[in-house]
Structure formats: structure tokens, C-alpha cells
Amino acid sequence: MALWTLVGSRENWITAFRSSGIWGVRPGLESDWKRLNEGDFALFYCTSPISGIIGVGNVTAKFKQDTPLWTDEIDSGKVVYPYRFEFRTIFLIPESEWKTRRIKGSEVGLTYPFIAGGLNEVANEALTRKLSERLLADFGVRLEEIEKKAPEPMLDHSGVQQMVFELGTLQHFYSHKEYSMGKERLDVVWRRVEGGSPTYVFEVQVGGDLYHALGKLKHAYDKWNSHPILVLKTADVSKAKELLSGTFHEARERVKLITLNDIQDLYKKKKEWSKLEKTLGILT
Numbered sequence: 001m002a003l004w005t006l007v008g009s010r011e012n013w014i015t016a017f018r019s020s021g022i023w024g025v026r027p028g029l030e031s032d033w034k035r036l037n038e039g040d041f042a043l044f045y046c047t048s049p050i051s052g053i054i055g056v057g058n059v060t061a062k063f064k065q066d067t068p069l070w071t072d073e074i075d076s077g078k079v080v081y082p083y084r085f086e087f088r089t090i091f092l093i094p095e096s097e098w099k100t101r102r103i104k105g106s107e108v109g110l111t112y113p114f115i116a117g118g119l120n121e122v123a124n125e126a127l128t129r130k131l132s133e134r135l136l137a138d139f140g141v142r143l144e145e146i147e148k149k150a151p152e153p154m155l156d157h158s159g160v161q162q163m164v165f166e167l168g169t170l171q172h173f174y175s176h177k178e179y180s181m182g183k184e185r186l187d188v189v190w191r192r193v194e195g196g197s198p199t200y201v202f203e204v205q206v207g208g209d210l211y212h213a214l215g216k217l218k219h220a221y222d223k224w225n226s227h228p229i230l231v232l233k234t235a236d237v238s239k240a241k242e243l244l245s246g247t248f249h250e251a252r253e254r255v256k257l258i259t260l261n262d263i264q265d266l267y268k269k270k271k272e273w274s275k276l277e278k279t280l281g282i283l284t
Contacts, residue, residue: 002040003122003131003143004059006087007115012070013046013054014095019069020158020177021057021089024081025118032119033083036062041143042087043122043131045105045115052102053110055092056141059085063169067176081118091139103134152268155260157187157206160231163267164188164202170274173199181223184216189226197224205232206260210240211247218251229256231263 006023008016016023023042025033036059044055062085068074070081093101105111108130114120122128135141153159161177165188168175173190179198189198201220203213210232217228228251232240237257244252 002035002037003043003128004036004040005043005045005053005110005114005120005122007045007047007118007120009047010050010098012072013044015070017089017092020162021060021087022069022084023087023118024065024069024084026081027083029117029119030083032117032121033062033085035121036085036119038062043110044092045110046098046102047115050098050102051106052098052104053135054098054102055089056135056139056143057087057089057091060088061086061166061169063175065174065176067174091135091141093139101138103138108134155206155264157204160204160206160260160263161187163263164204164231167263167267167270168200170270181216181220184219186216186220189220198226200229201226202229202231205230205236207233210236210243214240214243214248214251214255217255218248221251221254227256228254229258231258231260234259234261 038059040059042057042059043053046054064082065084066079066082068079073080105115109127114122132143153162165175165177168190173192176189179186179189186201187204188202190200192199201217203217205213213230217230220226221228230240240257244255
């Protein structure tokens with residue numbers, strides 16, 4: 001596993017953590033992004049006024065997106081960091097303590113070029129060893145003992161939402177969580193082309209209001225002619241079919257019902273298949 005530094009402002013880090021762990025880099029860093037692998041370690045480096053390491057995590061997935069996420073993207077109305085990836089946080093200092101508890105870059109030799117851009121590989125054995133010692137001493141994190149693979153998502157709402165999101169990226173779609181549709185948000189959408197309308201839209205229903213979920217899916221179909229998919233518990237399938245035969249009869253032939261267990265099975269098999277493709281060198 002490689003060790004990387006993710007460098008950004010306090011504001012961008014807060015956005016990254018609030019988006020469940022998403023980081024992105026500019027087109028000029030595409031070659032570094034391509035070398036990034038699942039399981040690689042990432043040091044969270046916050047720039048001025050913090051100027052230090054505030055946490056550490058593992059890379060879990062890579063993808064491209066064309067939707068603004070960070071403040072400077074939203075303000076300019078365009079994507080600045082299209083090459084993105086997700087990370088799993090292993091340790092993070094509470095935000096109120098970033099200034100007092102961070103590991104100063106100058107103290108461990110983490111200076112230019114290792115903090116030159118938003119994504120930098122620490123390809124230096126002596127520096128890596130020094131960083132590992134400080135991470136253990138300050139954060140209680142022993143890099144060599146952390147599992148390479150993040151735990152599989154659970155069958156709760158956020159876990160299933162994550163599975164559907166990752167399936168989209170594995171299928172080479174532009175995958176998004178919490179996609180805006182007017183005043184509503186769809187759990188996950190997959191888009192085939194940049195700037196295009198959602199091709200597939202998903203609502204994950206582990207508990208709650210089936211009526212509302214189906215209403216959002218029908219609206220997405222009416223608005224974009226998308227393929228609407230409801231992911232739900234096996235016990236709720238009959239209730240969903242009843243609603244599709246009544247209130248939502250116009251969308252009965254369009255809405256696909258997929259159980260939580262079937263999504264989990266698909267996710268595991270697709271991940272295994274993708275890993276095999278990568279091993280054989282034929283993964284695009």
C-alpha cells in the first residue's frame with residue numbers, strides 16, 4: 001500500500017467529511033489519481049492556519065464526477081476537482097482541536113514536494129517510517145496493522161446507499177449520492193454522460209415511507225425518463241406492488257423492485273469480478 005497526503009483548506013476538509021469522505025483533485029493530477037489504489041493510506045493535511053496532519057484514512061473507491069461539491073466549485077459554477085475518490089476515516093482529530101493536536105509537517109519533514117498539491121505520494125522510506133512513528137504516538141494508529149480492505153457496507157440505509165453508489169462507478173457511470181431533484185433528494189443516481197440527466201435513479205427503503213419513495217421515483221421518471229429502482233426489504237415487496245397497482249399504476253411497468261439481499265449479492269459479485277479484471281490488466 002502506498003502512502004499519500006491529501007492537502008486542502010479547512011473549508012474543503014469540512015466539506016469532504018460532511019460528504020461521507022470524498023476528496024478530489026484537478027486535471028493536472030490525473031496521473032497521480034490513476035496510480036491511487038483501494039487500500040492506500042491517506043494523510044489528511046490541512047493548510048494554513050492549521051498546517052498539519054489532522055487525521056488518516058484508507059482509499060476505498062475512485063470515480064470521476066462533473067457536479068460541483070466544494071465551495072470554490074459552487075461559487076464558480078464549474079467542476080474544479082473532477083478526479084475524485086472516497087476514503088474511510090481511521091482517525092480524525094475533533095475539528096475544535098485541529099490547531100492544538102495536529103502533527104506539524106515541519107516536525108516530521110512533511111514539506112515540499114509532499115504537500116505541493118491536493119494529492120501527493122510519500123515515496124520516501126525514511127519519511128514514511130518517521131510518519132508511522134508519529135501516527136502511532138499521537139493518534140494511536142499503526143499503519144502496518146490496519147486491514148487493507150475496508151469493511152463491507154451493512155444492510156442499513158447508508159450501507160445499501162453506498163453499495164448502489166459503488167456499483168454505479170464499477171459500471172462506469174457518473175454515480176452520485178443525495179442527488180438534488182428540486183426540493184427533494186434521490187438516494188443515488190447514475191448518469192451515463194457528463195452533464196446528462198440521470199439514467200438510473202434509486203431510492204433505498206430499509207424503513208420509512210414507501211409511498212414517498214415511490215413518489216420520488218415516479219417524478220424522476222416523468223422528469224428525465226430515467227429507469228426508477230426501489231431497493232427494499234423482502235417483507236415490503238408486496239406493499240410496494242400494491243401501491244404500484246393502485247396510486248402509482250402509471251409507473252407500474254417502469255419501477256423495478258430489488259431486495260436488499262439481491263443488491264448485496266450483486267455488490268459482492270461485481271466487486272470480485274472487478275478485482276479479477278484489474279488483476280488481469282483489462283479493467284478500464
